[in-house]
Amino acid sequence: MNVADSERISALLAEKGLEATDQVEDAHVIILNGCTVREKAVHKALSTLGTLRPLKKRPDGQKPLIGMAGCVAQLEKEKLFKRAPYLDFVVGTDAIDHLPEIVHRVEHGERHVMYADFDRANDYSTDTKIFGYKAQAYVNIMKGCDKYCTYCIVPYTRGKEKSRTIDEVVEDVARLVARGVREITLLGQNVNSFGKGNPNSKLREPQELHNVIGKVGPRAGEENFPQLLRALDSDPRLAELKRIRFTSSHPLDFSDELIECYAPASQGGVAKLAGHLHLPVQSGSNAVLQKMGRHHKIESYIAQMDRLRELNPEVGLSTDLIVGFPTETEEDFQQTLRLLDRVQFDNIYAFAYSPRPGTRAAKMVDDVSNDVKNRRLNELLQYQLKIAEARYASRVGKEMEILVEGEAKNQNLAVGLKTDLRVWTGRTTCNRVVNFMSGGQRELLGKFLNVKIAGATSLSLQGELT
Ligand code: SF4
Structure with missing residues (x-):
């Protein structure tokens, strides 16, 4: 954001x-x-x-x-x-x-x-601004969060949830596509809540703007996120748009209707939806999830992931995790490791808990010592490294399409080569970074290319142009 x-x-x-x-x-x-x-x-x-x-x-x-x-x-x-x-x-x-x-x-x-005031009176309307030429753009579709997870400061810094309308977002994206954008990332603190009480909500009376705030997700009859994805997928003005990503989501609003969007297009899925999902889970322990005020169970999260993989076996999955939340026991932590084994994420973003003043968790006793938090964090990261290594290695020999994001910062692969070869970097639909070499004269930024995967580390893949 x-x-x-x-x-x-x-x-x-x-x-x-x-x-x-x-x-x-x-x-x-x-x-x-x-x-x-x-x-x-x-x-x-x-x-x-x-x-x-x-x-x-x-x-x-x-x-x-x-x-x-x-x-x-x-x-x-x-x-x-x-x-x-x-x-x-x-x-x-x-x-x-x-x-x-x-x-x-x-x-x-x-x-x-x-x-620094929040605009509480008006609906959310904005147009995306990009700076210079971009093949990728972030598009805000909603803002704020009504979830109030006990550890999180975001509802206090980003305000209540408000959504744009589907029509407005589609027109905005059409403008971006006309400027050369080929991949968009739909943004919001909780994009799955998109549509709740927006101006196109047939359920909303004009005076209701404040009343709908606080309710979980859109109600039947309101615009919702899967509808937005389908509108972006099918609008003829967006024919040149190739990929749609989104972040971030909450498992509670991650509906069956949204999961079905990941099916192959021939089975009713959204063709342009990237084969990647970042769905924060935060902990593998139901006891900790309850303390965190997440309102979802680990079993339902796993069921969501299983259904997703059933629809798209190649889907890339990532998540956020917090270790050392108040009351987290060694057994709770082990449950988080077991979750990694079970789901096989490609990537995790893990942090040691730190209380944020003003949140409900800040009033709990921060009873996990810093030493234990750091030890658990390191253990978690090492554990995931092995999973990621195996998942990345399974890609070697395959051909994948990438969107080129630019020259790689690290040019070590090209050092010593007596040519004008440079290292470039791109990303697959499932959000894996692929580095490959190409002549420095070629302008590849923003191009979709096919590469054959020749090698893998726990962080990225090496590809060869095909
Ligand atoms: S963690 Fe996410 S869903 Fe929970 S309050 Fe923060 S922004 Fe909202």
């Missing part, structure tokens, strides 16, 4: 006539887009803010305007001005579109400008 917001911030400032620079000393405006999902991320944002202070004392008088955006801005608000008086503005998650106006005001001498 923050990557997409940063893209929007860049595009809004470009519309204002500013150019991007990767030299912080050259910048006229510096905006930190900070995340609060873990304690470490907040510390990182605040310490980076501290490193910008000397720029305000430049002897040449070229002082940049400095702003804080994102969840850190939304949560800390005016406290940020107390902490860093040299900070010029704070822009919350719901106020990004006010940035050009905010920068204008600061340029004209205002100090400590703050926009």
Whole structure:
């Protein structure tokens, strides 16, 4: 979500006539887009803010305007001005579109400008902004979260759930496709809740905007996420759109109707839907899930994964996990390892629990020591590494289609070769990274290519162009 917001911030400032620079000393405006999902991320944002202070004392008088955006801005608000008086503005998650106006005001001498309120009165409507040429784009379809998992700060930093309409999203994507976008990632804190109470909801009375907030998922008769996928799949204006991804989801709203979208197109599935699902599970223990306020059982999660693999055996699966949540016992942790064995994820994003102030879990006794949290985290990551190695190795010898994302940062594979070969990187439909070599002169960015998989590590595949 923050990557997409940063893209929007860049595009809004470009519309204002500013150019991007990767030299912080050259910048006229510096905006930190900070995340609060873990304690470490907040510390990182605040310490980076501290490193910008000397720029305000430049002897040449070229002082940049400095702003804080994102969840850190939304949560800390005016406290940020107390902490860093040299900070010029704070822009919350719901106020990004006010940035050009905010920068204008600061340029004209205002100090400590703050926009950090949630827009509670209006429906959610926006158009996607992309910065430069892109074959891939993030498209916000809903925002906010009403789930209030006990550990999570997001409902407090992103507000209540609101959704765009199917018509608006399809038109937005049509504009992107006309600009060359071939893969989209539909974004929201909980995309499976898409449609709940949106303006096309036949069930909604005009005054009902606030009442529908808080209910789980769309009701019968309201627009829903599978309908959006099917509309994007079939609209003739989107013929050149090749892949649809989405993130993030909650198992509770991961409906049978959505699972059926993963079937082959010949059996009623959504042809453009990428063969990958990221479905956060957080723990393999029902006792811990209950404490987390997740409202789903591990057995139902496994049943969802089994049905998905039945429909698409090649589907790539990834998840989020937290270790060391209050009360997590060794047996709870072992259940999480057993879940990895059972589901065979391609990838996991695992973290040691850290309490987020203001959440319900922060009031629980944080009774798992840091040593135990770190030991469990390492064990979990090592455990998954072996699973990922085997899953990646099973791809060797196969031919796969990738969307080329650019030259790889790591060019080690090409070192020593007496040619102009460069390492490029792309991604399969099931979200696996494939590195391959090609002549440096060829412009491959944004192209769909077929590669034969020649090797594998636990992180990526090596391919050869076919
Ligand atoms: S569903 Fe996701 S974003 Fe919403 S409260 Fe739970 S963890 Fe946070």
